[in-house]
Amino acid sequence: MTVTTDLLLEATGVSKAYGAVVALKSASLAVRPGEVHALLGANGAGKSTFVKILTGVVHPDTGRIVVRGKERTAHSPAEARRGGLMSVYQEPSLIPDLDIRANLRLTNTPLEPFRHWLGQLGLTDLDLSSLARRVPLASLRIIDLARALAIEPDVLMLDEMTAALPANLTERVLEVLKTMHGGDRSVIFISHRLIEIAAVCDRATVLREGETVGVVDVTVGSEERIVELMLGQSVEGLSARTGDVTGPESRAKTATPRISARSLNSGTRLHDASFELYPGEVLGVVALEGQGQDELFDILAGSSRPKGGELLVDGQPVSFRHPADAIRAGVVYVAADRAEALLMQRSIRENIALPFSTRFRSWGLIDLGKEHESVDGAVTRLQIDARAGGEVRRLSGGNQQKVTIARWVAGGVRTMLCFDPTRGIDIRTKTQIYRLLRDMAEAGAAILLYTSELKEVQLVCDRAIVIFGGRVVGEVSAADGDEPTLLRAAYNLRSEAAVPEAVAAMLGSSSSSADASTSAGSSRPEVQQ
Amino acid sequence: MSAAVFSNRWLSPSAWRNLFRDWPLLPLMGLLLVLVIVIQLADPGIVTLPWAGVIMRASVPLAILGGCQTLTMLTGGIDLSVASIASMTGFVTATFVHSPGGWVQGMAIALVAAALAGFVTGIGVGIFRVHPLIMTLAMSFVVLGFANVWQLQMVQTGAGVPGELRWVGSNTLFDVIPYSLLVFVPLTLLILLGLRRTGFGRLLFAIGDNPIAARLSGARSWQVLIALYVLSAVLAGIAGLVISGFTNTASVSLADPYLLPSVAAAVIGGTSIMGGRGGFSGTIVGALILTVLTALLTVLGLPEPTRQIVFGSIIVVVAAAYTRVTSES
Numbered sequence: 104m105t106v107t108t109d110l111l112l113e114a115t116g117v118s119k120a121y122g123a124v125v126a127l128k129s130a131s132l133a134v135r136p137g138e139v140h141a142l143l144g145a146n147g148a149g150k151s152t153f154v155k156i157l158t159g160v161v162h163p164d165t166g167r168i169v170v171r172g173k174e175r176t177a178h179s180p181a182e183a184r185r186g187g188l189m190s191v192y193q194e195p196s197l198i199p200d201l202d203i204r205a206n207l208r209l210t211n212t213p214l215e216p217f218r219h220w221l222g223q224l225g226l227t228d229l230d231l232s233s234l235a236r237r238v239p240l241a242s243l244r245i246i247d248l249a250r251a252l253a254i255e256p257d258v259l260m261l262d263e264m265t266a267a268l269p270a271n272l273t274e275r276v277l278e279v280l281k282t283m284h285g286g287d288r289s290v291i292f293i294s295h296r297l298i299e300i301a302a303v304c305d306r307a308t309v310l311r312e313g314e315t316v317g318v319v320d321v322t323v324g325s326e327e328r329i330v331e332l333m334l335g336q337s338v339e340g341l342s343a344r345t346g347d348v349t350g351p352e353s354r355a356k357t358a359t360p361r362i363s364a365r366s367l368n369s370g371t372r373l374h375d376a377s378f379e380l381y382p383g384e385v386l387g388v389v390a391l392e393g394q395g396q397d398e399l400f401d402i403l404a405g406s407s408r409p410k411g412g413e414l415l416v417d418g419q420p421v422s423f424r425h426p427a428d429a430i431r432a433g434v435v436y437v438a439a440d441r442a443e444a445l446l447m448q449r450s451i452r453e454n455i456a457l458p459f460s461t462r463f464r465s466w467g468l469i470d471l472g473k474e475h476e477s478v479d480g481a482v483t484r485l486q487i488d489a490r491a492g493g494e495v496r497r498l499s500g501g502n503q504q505k506v507t508i509a510r511w512v513a514g515g516v517r518t519m520l521c522f523d524p525t526r527g528i529d530i531r532t533k534t535q536i537y538r539l540l541r542d543m544a545e546a547g548a549a550i551l552l553y554t555s556e557l558k559e560v561q562l563v564c565d566r567a568i569v570i571f572g573g574r575v576v577g578e579v580s581a582a583d584g585d586e587p588t589l590l591r592a593a594y595n596l597r598s599e600a601a602v603p604e605a606v607a608a609m610l611g612s613s614s615s616s617a618d619a620s621t622s623a624g625s626s627r628p629e630v631q632q
Numbered sequence: 633m634s635a636a637v638f639s640n641r642w643l644s645p646s647a648w649r650n651l652f653r654d655w656p657l658l659p660l661m662g663l664l665l666v667l668v669i670v671i672q673l674a675d676p677g678i679v680t681l682p683w684a685g686v687i688m689r690a691s692v693p694l695a696i697l698g699g700c701q702t703l704t705m706l707t708g709g710i711d712l713s714v715a716s717i718a719s720m721t722g723f724v725t726a727t728f729v730h731s732p733g734g735w736v737q738g739m740a741i742a743l744v745a746a747a748l749a750g751f752v753t754g755i756g757v758g759i760f761r762v763h764p765l766i767m768t769l770a771m772s773f774v775v776l777g778f779a780n781v782w783q784l785q786m787v788q789t790g791a792g793v794p795g796e797l798r799w800v801g802s803n804t805l806f807d808v809i810p811y812s813l814l815v816f817v818p819l820t821l822l823i824l825l826g827l828r829r830t831g832f833g834r835l836l837f838a839i840g841d842n843p844i845a846a847r848l849s850g851a852r853s854w855q856v857l858i859a860l861y862v863l864s865a866v867l868a869g870i871a872g873l874v875i876s877g878f879t880n881t882a883s884v885s886l887a888d889p890y891l892l893p894s895v896a897a898a899v900i901g902g903t904s905i906m907g908g909r910g911g912f913s914g915t916i917v918g919a920l921i922l923t924v925l926t927a928l929l930t931v932l933g934l935p936e937p938t939r940q941i942v943f944g945s946i947i948v949v950v951a952a953a954y955t956r957v958t959s960e961s
Contacts, residue, residue: 404848427850436848444848446841448908457838460831461850466859469829510849 110169111136111289112188112258117166118313119152126152127163128313132291134258139280139290141300141321144310145333145557145590153310154262154293158190159183170257187257191264193393195243199236206235207250216253223282224249225275241269248276259283260291265299266393277303295391297326297594309333326596334586358382361518361549362403362434363415369398370410374573377412380518380551385544387560387567387584388553391593395573396553400522403551404436405429416518427461433517437507437524439553444507447496451487452478454495455509481513486535501532508539518549526555537563557593560584571595656902656954660917663950667921671928678931681808687923689802689810693718693878695919696816696871697890698897699823700864702915705898706827707840707857708907709764711864713753714894716772717746718872718887720779725873726793726882727786735794743869749775750865754858768861779884793880801877812874819870823912836860840907893922900950 112134119127127149134140144150155161157168159177168175170187177183180190197206207217221229226245235243244264251259261280265273280303283290292304300307304321309332317332319325360379367376373395380386390396401407402414405423414421416432423429426436435458438444446454455478459465482489485505488498495506504524511519521540525533540550540563552564560567561584569577569592577592672679697714704711721742728738749771756767804810827833835856838846846853875890876882901918903910925946929939 406848425850425852426848427852430850438848443842443844446838446845446908448841449837453834453837457834457846457849457851460834461846461852463855466832466835467830469831469834471829 109135111171112291113167113169114157115167115169117153117156117163117168119156119161119163125313127156129315130166130310130313131315132157132308133318134289134291135305136287136289137283137285138305139283139292139303141304141307142291142293142310143300143307143329143333148310148333149313150293150310152313154190154260157183157291158188158260159186184254184256188260189251189254189256189258190260190262191244191248191251193244193263193266195235195240195247197235197243197247200234202232202234203229203238203246204231207231210250210254212250212253216255217249220249220252220279221246223275223279225272241272244268245272245276248279252279255288258289258291260293262293263295263393265294265296273299295393295594297329297596300329301326326594330587330590330594330596334590359418360415361417362551363413363418364399364403365413365415367399367402367412367414368410369395369402369407369573371398372573373398373402375412376570376573376575378568378575378578380549382549383544383547384565385540385550385552385563387564387581388551388570389557389560389567389579389589389593390553390570392555394570396570397522398573399570400436400520400551400553403429403434403520405434406436430458430461435511435516435519437511437519437521439522439524439526441500441503441507444510445495445503448494450493451482451489451495451498451506454506455481455513458510458514477513478509481509484512485509485539499529501528504528504536505532508536512539512543516543516548519543519551521550521552523553523555525559557584557586557589560589569593569595656914657917660901660914660921664917664921664924667924667928671924671931674928675931682804685804685808685810687920687927689804689812689878691916691919691923692810692812692816693871693875693887694890694893694897694923695916696819696867696874697887697894698901698915698919699819699912700867700871701895701898702901702903702910702912703823703827703836703860703867704764704768704864705840705903705905706836706907706910707853707860708843708905709757709857709860710768710895710905711753711861711868712765712768712891713749713772713775714768714864714868714871715887715889715891716775716779717749717865717868718875718890719884720775721746721869721872722793722876722886723779723882723884724782725797726876727782729792729794735796739873742872743866745778746865746869746872747862750862751858753865754854754861757861758854758857776884783884793876793882797873797877798880799877801874802880812878815870815874819867820912820916827911832856832859837908840904840909842908893919896947897922899954900947902954904954 110133112132114130114132117127117130118125130149130153132140132142132153142150142153152161156163156166159180159182162178168177175183175186177186177188197203198209201209207214221227224245226242226249229238229242229246238246248261248264265276268276277299280290280292284305292300294300301321307319307321307325307329308315309317309319309329311333319328319332358381360381362380364376364378368374372393376395376399378386388396388399398407402409402423405426405428408422408424414423416434421428421432423432429436446457452474456469456474459474460469485508487505487509488502495503498506508521508524525536537559540552544550544565552559554560560579561581564581564584566578566580567584567589568575569579569589571593572595576595579589579592668679697718700711700714721739724742724745725735725738728741729735731738753767753771756762756771757764800811800815827836835846835851838849838851839853839856843853871890872887875887879886897918898910898915899905899918900921901910901914901916903915925943926939929942934942
C-alpha cells in the first residue's frame, strides 16, 4: 500500500447541530501515522459528538473525514471499522452470554494476533471458552483492547478506556500504546487523566465550544497550555450574590452540619468521600465526569445504599433505604436529567404537588385550596412561565428544570442536593436559578451543588470540594475558585507541573492510582486539604 | 353538540388531532353515535329506550372490568386475573344460597378471597417486581384452581344465583333503567373522584408516567401497587356478582369472555397501556362502543369469524389513532 499523504486520518470542518443546539461548530483533527494523539475538551466542548462522528455513530452536517488519503463517509460503526477505524470504550462491548471465542468470531478477530496482544497486555491465563459474563470486568476491558489490536485497524480510538481500569493494567495498556510509536498505525487517546496523556501521547488536539482551538505537542509542562486552551477566555463576571461573599469561616461552624459524610464508599466508583455541609451555605462539588459524584448523590438522596462509611444528617446517623427516607430527613434531590425527574404527561401543578401525596397518610382527598396556594407560591417564586400550560413536556427546558426545583421549594427546603441543575438551559434561567439557590442559602437552607460548569462555583458557592478517582481530594474556597484553579484541581494536577515525577509515581508504584492521586492532592499548594 | 364539533373540524388534520388529544371523549361519543345510527339504518326501529336499557345493562359488567384494566394500565400494568376472580366470586356466592349464613355470607367470603388474590398479586408486582402481565396471568390460574377445588367440595350442596343478585343484574326500572346502575353509579363516582382528587389517584398516574420520578419524589410504589391490585380484584369481584345476576348462572369460567373486551374497552377509551395517560370516563364509553358494536354485528347477521375480525380491526384502528395523536411530533 502506498501512502500518498503524510496524514493517516484527517478530519476538517466537521459540524453537527441537533435542532437549534449546535454541538459541534468546526472541529478538525489530523493524526500522523505512528503517533498516539490525544483528544481533549472540557464538558460540553463537543468531544463526545466528535467521537460519535469519527466512529460513524452520528452523521455530520458538514465536514470531510479522510483516512489514508481516501474520503470516508461512514453511516455505522461497522462501516467506520471497514474504513480502518476501530474503537474501544470504557464499557466492554462483548456479548455476556457468549463465550470469548464466539465473541471473537462475531468480529472476525484473528486468534493468533489476539493471543499475542493478550500476552502483551499481561492477560495470559484466559480460558477462551468461558462465558463473557463470568470474566471479571477489568479482564473484559483488556480483551476488548486486545481484540481491537488484533484486527490491526489503521486508527485505534480509545475512549476513556483506562477510566475504570486498575493501576497495574493501566500501566500495561500505556506500555503497549508506547510500542505503537513510529509504526504505521495510530492511536487516538481520550482520557481525563492528563498524567496518562503526558506519558504516552505525542500531540493533543483540544476542543472548546465545538471548535478545535489548538494542537499541542505533548512535552514537559504542556499541561498548562492544554488547560489554557480548554478554558479559553474567562467568561463574564455575572454574579448571583446579593451581599458580600461570606467565607465558610465567618459562618457559624459551631452549627451542626446538615450532612456529614464520613468515608462514604459506593463499592463501585466512589471510594472515600468525607465532607460536611453546613446550614446557610452552598457547597460546590467539582469533578470530571465519572469520578464518583453520581454515586455520591445517589447515596445522599437515598437512591442507593453505601457499601461503607457513615452518613449523618443533622448530627444523627442515618441509613436511607429509599428516597422517601431522605426526604423525611429533610434531604431533597434535584436530578440532572429532567426526563428522570418529571411526569412529562402531567401538568405543572401535579408535578409540583407530587411529593405532597407520596406518604400513605396523604393518599386520601386532596385539599385543592391548600395545594393551589403552595403550588402557586412556588410557581411565582421561580417565575415559571405557565402559559404553555397542560403537559410539562410542552414546556421549555429551562421551565422544566424550574418545575423540578419548585417541587421542593413548595414544601420548604432544609437540605437540597442539586446535580448539575443548569445543564443545557438558557442564561436567563440559569441566573434565576443561581439567585434562588443563594436566597435559599441565605434563608438557612444547606445546598450541595454539583456543577459541570466551573464558573458556577464562584457565582453561587461558598466553597467547593473536589472529587477525583472516587475520593474527595481537596477543598477550594469560592474566593480562590477561578476556573483554571478548579480545572487543575479537577484533573488532580499540581500547579507546578512536575510531570515526569507524576508519571513516575503512577507508572512506578504498584499501589492503586487513586492512592497516588490522593498524595498528589495533599501537596497541592493552592488547594486547602 | 358533540357531533357538531366533531363534524365541523374534522377536515383539518391538526385541529382534529388537538381535539382528539384534549377532549378524547368527544370523538369517542361521536364514534358511539355513528354506530347507533348505523345499527338504526341496518335494522330500522331497533333503537328505542328499552334497547338503550339493554345496552346499558350489558355494558355495566364490562365497564367495571374495564375499570380494573384502566386503573392497572395507568401504572403501566394490566390485570388478566379479573375474569377468574369475577367468575370465582359469582360462583362462591351462589354456593352459599342454601347454607345457614345465606348468600350475603357467601358474598363476603368471596370478596375477601378476591381481595386476598389481589393482595398476593400486588406483592408479586410491587415487591418482587414480577411483570403484571405474568403475575396476573398466573394468579388467574391459581384462582381458577381454587374455584375448581371449591366446586368439588360443594358438588352435593347445590347452588343457585340468589334472587337479589338476579334483580340487580337483570331487572330494569320502567323497562329502561337497569338496577345494576345502583352498583355502577356509586362505583363510577368513587373511581372518577379517586383518580382526580386523591393522593392515591395522583400516584397511579405518577408511577405510570415515570416510576423514577415517583420514586425520587418519595413515593413507595410497592404500597401503591398492592393497594391497586387489591382494589382491582375487589372491583372484579363486584363485576362477577353482577354478571352472575345478569346471566342467572354461576360457573367457574362464567366471566372468561369478558377478559379481552375489558382490556379493549380501556384501550378504546384512551388509556395508554404504557401508563400515565387515560381515565375511567373514556373506558365507560369504550364499553358502550363495544357492546353496541357486538349488537350491530349480530344485527347484520355476520358469521362469528367475520364478527371477530371486524371487532379486532376496530380495536387496532382506534389504538393506532391514539398513538398518532398523543405522540408529540
